[in-house]
Amino acid sequence: MGESLVLNLLLWLPVVGTVLLLVIRGNASLARVITLGVMMLQLIMAVWLYARFDAGVTGLQFATSLPWIPQWGVSYLIGLDGFNILLVALTAFLGPLVVLGAHRSIEKDVTLFHAMVLLLQFAMMGAFVAQDLFLFYLFWEAMLIPMFLIIGIWGGSRRIYATVKFFLYTAFGSILMLAALIYLVQSLAQTGGITSFAFADLYRARLPLPAQTILLGAFALSFAIKVPMVPLHTWLPDAHVEAPTAGSVILAGVLLKMGTYGFMKLGFPLFPDAARLFTPALMTLAVISIVYGACLALVQTDIKKIIAYSSISHLGYVMLGLLSLELVGIQGAIIQMVSHGLVAAGLFLLVGMIYERCHTRELSDYGGLARLLPVFSVFFMIFTLASVGLPTTSGFTGEFLALLGAFTAAWPLHVAGQSYPLILSIVAVLGVILGALYMLRFALTFLFGAVNAPHQPLSDLSLRERGILGALVIVIFALGLFPDSVMAKTENAARAYRGLVTTSRLPEQLNSGPELVP
Amino acid sequence: MDRVQFLLGLSIALFSLGLLGLVIRRNALVMLMCMELMLNGVNLSLVTFSQRHADAGGAVLVFLVFIVATAEIALAIPIVLLLVKHTRSMDIGRYTDLKG
Amino acid sequence: MGLLALVSAALMLFLRQPMRVALALITTMIALGGIYGLLGVHFIAAFQVLIYVGAVMVFIVYVIMLLELRDAEGSRRFSSWRIPGLVVFGLLVTVFGVSVWRNGTGAFTGGSAAPFSLTQFSAEFLSRYWLVFELTSVFLVAAIVAALAVIKVSRRVDG
C-alpha cells in the first residue's frame, strides 16, 4: 500500500504544483523553481519506482484501485506494468529538462506556462498509468488542452492555425474512440455480464470479427492520428513548427508515444482477431510512414519540420515492431519509443537553443555552426547520429530490434509463399538509408561549410544547456549500450502483448479464423 | 357526420387557421389574435371531449386556458406597444434585427 | 354555428383592417360560445363570452383604436411566406384530419353522457382540483407582476 502511494503521489504532484502556481501568481522565477522542484521530485519518485519495479511479476505493480463511478463500472485504477514503466520513466525524465529548457525562451505569462506544463505532465502521466479505459480516455483527452494552450499562447506566427489543427485533428480520433469504447463496454456488459472499464476485464471481451474490425478501426484512427501515421500526419509538422521549444519537446518526447502506447496497450490486445486481419494493412501504413516521413524530411527548409517529419518516420519503426508480434520486434518497438522520445527531445531542445540565439528556423540561414559553437555541434552530432540509428546509441537498439522482429516474422510467411510482409520489411530496412540521408543533409548544411549565422557572435551552450543535453546523451548511450536491464523490465509485458494479440477472442463457436501470424 | 367528429374537425381547422395566420399575417396584433384563435380551437376540442367523457378535467383545462390566454394578451399588448413605439410599425416582417 | 365560426375565422386571415379582423374573431368566439351552449356547457359558454369577448377582445379593440391612427400607412397584409404557408396549411389540415378521422378507438361513437352543470363543475373544481385553483392564483400574481414590469419598462423607455 505504501508503495502504491508513491505512484499516486507521482501522478498528483503536478496538480499540487499547479495549485501552488495559481496561488503565488505572477512571480516568474518562483514559478520556475516550483515547477522544477515538482518535476525533480517526480523524477526521483519515478526512479525509485523504476528501481523497485519487479521485472519478474506479470501483473500490475504499485496498483491502486478505488471505485469511482460504480454505476458504470468505472474505477480509479492505476498501476505500473511493463507496458508503461519505461514511458512513465521517460515522461518523468523529460519533465525537468523541459522546464530547464524553457528557462530563457518563455518570457510571457511564465506562471501560466508552467502551470500548463505541469498539467500536461499530469495528464500524460495519467494516461500512461491508467488501467481503466474511462480513466485513460479522460487523461488522453485532457492532454490536448494544455498542449493547445502551450502552442497557442507561446507559439510562433501561425500558432493559432497550428494549434486548432492539432486540437481538432486529434479530437476527431478521440471522438470515434469514445464511441468505440462505449460500444465495447456495452457489449462486454451484455455478453460477458460484467460492467467494467478495467483493461484486464476488457481483455476478456469476446466480439465477432465485424465488430472487432469496426472498433479497432475507431481506436486505430485515434491512435494513428496521435502517432502519427501517414496519411494522418499533417497536423504534426505545423504543430511542431509553431510550438515553443518546450511544447515541441513534450510533443515529440512523450505525446507521440501515446499513439503507439495506445496501439500496444489497447488497440491490438483488445481486438486481436481484427488486429491480425489488418496487420498487412497497418504494416503497409507503417512502412509508408517510414519512407514518406523520410522523403519529406529530406526536402524541408525549416529545421523544426525536418525533425517533425523524422518523427513520423521513426515512429513507423515502432509500429512495425509492434505488428511483428515477435518478442524481439516488440521489445525493439518499446525501446524505439523511448529512444525517439529522448532523441527527438534532444534535437528539439538544440533547435530551441539555436533559435533563442538566432531567431530563425530557416535551414539556409545557417552554416558552419561547428566552427562557431563547438559544444553545441558535438551535441547536435550525437543526437543526429542517434536519430540515424548509429550503433551504441538508443536509436540503433530500437530500430535494429524492431526491424529484426519484422523480418523474423515476415520470413516464414515468405517461405510459405506470402511475400508481401517480407517486401515491407525490406523497404523498411531501406528506410534506414533515407534516415541517414536527411539527417546528414541537415547536419551538413547546419554545422558545416562556410560560417553563416544571423546574430554573430554567438555564445556557446551555457552550463545549464550542457547539463540538459548531457543528461539526455547519457541515457541515449545507456540504452544503446546496455539495454538488457531495461528490456528485462518490459519482457513480461511484451510476452503478455504477444499472448493477447495472438490468441483469438472471437465468440466461442466462430473460433476458427485463419491464423495469419504464427 | 358524427357530431363529435364535426366539432373536432372544426377545432382542428381553427387551430390550423390560427397557425397559418402566424405564418402569413404581418400585423402584430393580428398575429396575437391568431394565437387566440389557436387556443379557441383547442378549447373547442377540450369541451367536446369533456362532454364526451363526462369528465370535469377538460373543462378545468378550458378554464385555465381562458386565464392563460388573458394573461398572455395582457402581457403581449404592452410588448407590442413597446415595439410600435420604437419602429413606428406593426409590421412584424420588419422586426428582423436579430438574425444570423 | 360551426360553419359561422369557421368562415369568420378564415375571414380573419384575409381582412386587411385589424379592426375587422378583431370583429371576425369576436364573431368566431361568439359562435363558439353558441356551440358550447348547444353542447350544454352553459357556464363555459358564458365564460367564453365574458372573458374572451368581454375582456380580451375589448382590450385588443382598444389597442387597435389606439394604434390605428399612427399605423395609417397601407402596410401589406401578408408576409412573403404566404404561398408556402398555404401549402403547408393544406398539408397540415389533411394530415391532422386523417390522423383524427382514422382513429381506431371508440372516441366518437357511443352515446354522449349527461352534460354536467355549473354546480357540479364548481364542486369538482374546488375539491379535486383545488390545487389547480391555488396554482392559478400564483400564476395570476406572476402575470400581473410581469405585465406591470413590462409597462414599467415602456414607461422608462419613454421617460
Add this chain to the structure above:
Amino acid sequence: MISMPHALAAIVLLPLVGFLVNGVFATALGGRRFSNRLASIIGCGIPIAAFALTVNALLTLQAGNYTPLIEPLYRWATIGDSTFEIAFYFDRLSAIMTLVVTGVGSVIHLYSTGYMHDDKSYGRFFAYLNLFLFFMLLLVLGRSMLVLFVGWEGVGLASYLLIGFWFDDLANAGAGKKAFVTNRIGDAGFLLGMFLLYRACGTLDMDTINAAFMGSAGSVPVVSASLVGLLLFIGATGKSAQIPLFVWLPDAMAGPTPVSALIHAATMVTAGVYLVVRMSGVYMHAPDASQVMAITGVATAFFAATIALVQTDIKKVLAYSTVSQLGFMFLALGVGAYGVAIFHVVTHAFFKACLFLGAGSVIHALGGEQDIRKMGGLRTRIPITFWTFVIATAAIAGIPGLAGFFSKDEILWYAFASSRGGSPWLWGVAALTALMTAFYMFRLLWLTFLGPSRMEPAVEKHVHESPFSMTGVLLLLAVLSAVGGYFSIPHFLESQVPLPSIVVEREHYERTLLIVSVVLAFAGLALAAVMFGGPAARPERVRQAVLPLRRLLSAKYHVDELYDRLLARPLVWVSEHVLLRVGDRVVLDGILHGVASLATRAAGLFGRVQTGSLHLYSLFVMAGIVGALVWSWRHG
C-alpha cells in the same frame, strides 16, 4: 606473454579512452599547446599500446595452439530465447587484422603528429583517429555479427567525421556525407543478411553460424547461403567500395591524407573483405554469391584502373588504385581464395599506406598542392619520400620480390585456376588490370618526381622534406612493402580458411602465368617510361588519339552524374513535388481545409435560414408538425 583478464577488451577499449580524453580536451581546451602535446601522447601512445597488447594476445593464441580466444564482455540483450552477447573472438584471422590495424594505425598516428602539426584542430583529429581505431578493432574482434556491425557502422562514422574534418569547405563535409550514405546502402543489405542469418540460425555469433553452415553443428540452416552471401556482399560493396557503391571513395580523399592512408586504404575499406572471409563458412556454400563477387571484383578492378589512368590528382589516382586493388581482393574472395585475399589486404595495407603517406609528404612539401600536372622534379628535393614512394609503387605494380608481387600473383593464379569459379577470362581481365596498374602507378611516379619541374614558383620556393616523424614512418612502411610478402598469410590461415583446390588441368600453367605477370609489371613500367620519360608532346599525342575515351575516363564514366540523375534527383523531386506539394499540401491538407470550409459554408447557410422573420419561424413550426405527423404514419 603476459596473461591478463579482458585482454581483448583492453585492446578495443583503449582507443575509446583515447577518444574520450582527446575529445574532451580538444573541445574544452581547443588549440592550446599543452593540449596538443597531450593529444599526441595519448593519440600515439594508445595505438602502440594496443599493438603491444595485440602481440601479447597473439602469443597467447599461439600458446593455446591457436584455439580461438573467446572473451565475453557482457550481455547486450536477452529477449525471449535469444541472447545478444557482446563478446570478442580472437583467432588467426582476427590476429592478422588486428595487427594490421593497430600496427599501421600506430605508424599513421605517428606520421600525423608531423603532418597535422599546424592544424588548429589537432586534438580533434587524434580524437577521431582513436575513435576510428576503437570501432575498427570492434569490427575485427567481435564475435557476433552484431558487434561487427557496431564496428562496421562506427568506422563509417569515423570516416564521415574525418573526411569532413576540414568542414569549413562544404565540399569536404559533403564528401563525408556521401561516404556515409553510400555505406548505409550497403549496410541495409548487411542488415538484411544479418536478419536472415538470425532467423535461420537463431544467433548472430559468427563462429556458430559458420559451423552451422559447415554442417558441423548438426542440421544445416534452412536458408539459401547464396542469398545470405549476396546480402552480406552488398554490405561489403559499400564499405569496400565495389561496384556499384564505389563512388564515395574517391571523394573521401577530401579528408586529411593520413586518414586516406589509414581508413581509405589500409584498414576500413578492407572490412568488406574481412567480413566475407569471416563468413567464409557461408560463402563456401554459396557458389552463386561467390560468382557475383568474383565478377564484381574483377569489373571493379578493371574500371577503377581505367579511371586511374587519367586522374591528375595525386590522391585520386591512389584512391582509384585502392578501389582497383579492392576489386582484386574480391576477385580472390569470389574464387574462394580467402587467405589470399587477406594476404593482399595486408600487403596492400603496407604499400598503399606508404603511397598515401608519401603523397601526403609531397602535398605537405608543396603546401597543399595535389595536382600532379603541377609537380615534377621532386626527386631531389624530397629524396626520402621519393625512394619510399618508388618502393611502394614497385610493390603495387607487382615488380617481383616486393610484397605486392606475391599477393597479386596468387590472386591471378587462383582467378585462373581455382576450382571454385576460377576461369581464364577472369584471369585475363585481372592481368590486363595489373598491366594498367603498373602503368598508372609509374605514370604517377614519373609525373610527380621525375622530369622537369612544373611547379608554380611560389610553391617551389617552399618545397622541403618532411620532418622525421613522417619520413621515418615512410621508411618503415617502405620496408614492410618490400618484405611483407615473405610471410605467407594464406598458409598461416589455411587451417582456418582452407584455400580452394586447383583445377587439375590448369595446374601446369602456374609457371607460365607467373612469367606473364612479371612481364606485365615491367611492361607497364616501360610503357610509362616511354610515354612520360620523353618530351611532353608524346603523351599529348596519345591523348588526342583517344580523346573520346579519355573524356569518358576523366569523367569517371559519368557514374556520379548517373546516380545523381537516376537516384538522388528523382528522390528529391518526388519528395518535393509529389509528396510535399501534392501529397501533403494539396491532398491531405486540402481535404482538411475542404472539410473545414464545408463546415463554414454550412454554417453560413444555416445563418441565412435564420432570417429573423417570425413568419418563417412559424412556418418551420408548421412544417415541423406536418412532418412529424406524417412520419408517425410510417409505423403502420
Add this chain to the structure above:
Amino acid sequence: MPSPDALIAMMPEHFLLVGIIVLILLEVVSLSARAALWVAILAVSAAAGAAIFLAQAGFAPSAPFPGLLSVTPAIFMAKGALLALAVPVLLMSRSEFKDGEFSILLLSSLYGLCLLPSSDSFLVMFIGLELLSVPVYALVLLAFRRPQSAEAAFKYLVLSGAASATFLMGVSLLYGATGSMNVETFAQVLSASDMMSRAATVLIVVALFLKAAIVPFHAWAPDAYEGASVPVTAYMATLIKGAVLLAAVRVFGVVNVSGPVADLLLVLPLVSIVWGNLAAIRQNSFRRMIAYSSIAHAGYLFYAFLGAGDSRQSAVVFYVVAYSVVNLLAFALVPENTRDDERDSLDNFRGLYRRDPLAAGLIGIAMLSLAGLPPFPGFVAKFLVFRNVFAAGHTTYAVLGLIGSYIGIYFYLRVLVLMFMSADDAEPAGSRASSLARMAGVLCIGATALLAIMPGWVIARF
C-alpha cells in the same frame, strides 16, 4: 383538507411563494434593491435546501394531491439541484437589474419550474409550463438596454404561445382518446397504434421540442437569447431548458421509448446537434453562440430519452446540472461593458486573459466543458447520454451524434483562442465582471469541480 404531508410535499414551492410575497411587499414599500436580492437568494436557497433535505430524508408521501401532484426523493433532488442553480443567476443579475422585479419574476418562474417534475396531471403541467415562461417574456425585455429586446420578447412570446397551443392540442387529443388528464396516459399510448393517440403524442413531443428549441422548432432561441440580457439568457439557456426537459421526463415516465416518437427522438435531436454546432461557428455574438450551443445540447438531452426508462431521470438531471453549471459559469464571468451589444460581442473576450485571468480561465473551463471534453463535467454528461443511446442499440445515431458533437469543439475553442491567444493588447478599460457575478462564478466552479471529481457520487444522488 390539506394534510401535513401535502404541506411538506410542496415545501420548496412554499418557500418560493413566501419569497415572492415578501418581495412584493418590499417593492411596495420600495426598500433597497440590495435587500430584495438577498431575500430572493434566501428564498431560493431555502427552497433548494428544503428540496435537498427532503430528498435526503427520503420523504415520499403517498399521493398528497391525488392525480395532480406527487413527489419522490428523486424529484426533490432534481428540484433542489435546479433551484440551487438559480442562485448564481440571481447573483449575476445584480449588475443588470437595479430593482426587485427581476427577483419576483424569477421566483415565479421557478415556482413553475418546481411544478413540472412532480405534476401528475396535464393540468398542473400546463400551469407549470405557463408559469415558467410567462414571467420570462417580461424578463427578456426587462433590462431593455436595446430595442431588440422587445423584438426578442415578442418572438419568444408568439412561438411559446404556439407551443402552448400545440401542447394543449396534443393533450386534448390524448384526453379524447383516453378520457384522462393523467400524464401517465402519454406513456401508455406511446406504443398504441391508433392514429389519434399517435397524433397526440407527436403533438406533445413537438410542443416540448418547441420549448426546448430542437431543430426545426429552434428558430426563436437565438433571437430571444441575443435580445435578452446576460442573466436572463443564462436563465433561459439553463434552467428553462432544464425544466422543459424535466417535464419531458415526467411525460415519458419510465417506459422505454418505441414507435414513431422514438424516431422523432432519434432524428430531430441529431439534426439539432449538427445544426446547432455548425451554425454556432460563425456567430459573433456570445449569447447567440450559446443559443446555438444550447440547441445542440437540447439534442443531446433528448438523446438521453432513448435509453432505459428507469435511468432516464438521473441521466437528464445530471446532464442538465452539468450543462447548466458550466453555462452559468461562463455567463457569470462575461466582462462588463456599458453597451450591451458590445458586452455580448465575442470581441469583448479578446485578450481577456490579460485583463482578467481568473475570468478567462473559468470561461475557458466552461467552454471546454460545454464542448464535452474531459476531464470536465460536460464530458461525463455526454458520456452518460451516449452510453444510454448505445445501450438502447441505436449505434449509428450515437456515432453520428458524437461526430456532431465533435463539430462543436471548434467554436468553443474559438472563444479560448480569443481569450488567450489574440495578440490584441489594447484593452478596454474597467471591463471585468462584477464582484457578485464573480461570486456566482466561484460557486459554479465549485460545483463544476464536484461534478468532475465525483460524478459517480452525484449521479447516485439523482
